[in-house]
Amino acid sequence: MDFPNPFRSREKDFIKAIGEQALKTREGLEALEAYIKDGDEAQAKRVQTIEKEADELRHVLIDDLNRTFVTPIDREDLFALSRTIDDVLDYGYTTLDEMVTLGIKPNTYLQRLVSILREAADELYLGVIQLKAHPQVALDHANRAKALENRAESIYRAAIGDLFQEPKTVEDIVEILKMREIYRHLSNAADRGDEAANILSDIVVKMT
Numbered sequence: 001m002d003f004p005n006p007f008r009s010r011e012k013d014f015i016k017a018i019g020e021q022a023l024k025t026r027e028g029l030e031a032l033e034a035y036i037k038d039g040d041e042a043q044a045k046r047v048q049t050i051e052k053e054a055d056e057l058r059h060v061l062i063d064d065l066n067r068t069f070v071t072p073i074d075r076e077d078l079f080a081l082s083r084t085i086d087d088v089l090d091y092g093y094t095t096l097d098e099m100v101t102l103g104i105k106p107n108t109y110l111q112r113l114v115s116i117l118r119e120a121a122d123e124l125y126l127g128v129i130q131l132k133a134h135p136q137v138a139l140d141h142a143n144r145a146k147a148l149e150n151r152a153e154s155i156y157r158a159a160i161g162d163l164f165q166e167p168k169t170v171e172d173i174v175e176i177l178k179m180r181e182i183y184r185h186l187s188n189a190a191d192r193g194d195e196a197a198n199i200l201s202d203i204v205v206k207m208t
Helices: 006-038 041-067 075-102 108-129 135-163 170-207
Strands: none
Touching: 006 041, 006 075, 006 108, 041 075, 075 108, 075 170, 108 135, 108 170, 135 170
């Protein structure tokens, strides 16, 4: 009589759980991109809702990790991948929150940065869902996510450089400080996406 392998089914559960979390991050960045484009308040509320749903998925994943004695993928890797994917969405949410709080209107730099972050979230999601069956494909997606982080950092540096061109008044300086905070949130989101891609790559190396 064949008995099911509990570790194999647990592996599928963990990968599926992180895939669901990565999907929420992608959906959250899609909603943020839509808000940045047209200021739709419904999209802003959607970002908030998705962020809460993603947090709940992460809490369940961590609880499962704590209840499992042996994991087929290193526990630390699973935890770190979940955390960094969650961080990307968290920084997306705080970007939106501070834009609303500080009364910041979207500009071209913000639109470009958020668009790239949404692309990176796509790549991370695709990488996670291909991790078990096609690890080399997952690695390709991780590398694409890392390349997108480099693009985001280039735009961030250009945005900061443009921001500090000849401020004239106190009001200009206040606006500069506000925008710098928003840009930093998006730069941090890109950094966390890069780290998630690194962790995903490390997992592939250990699996193959």
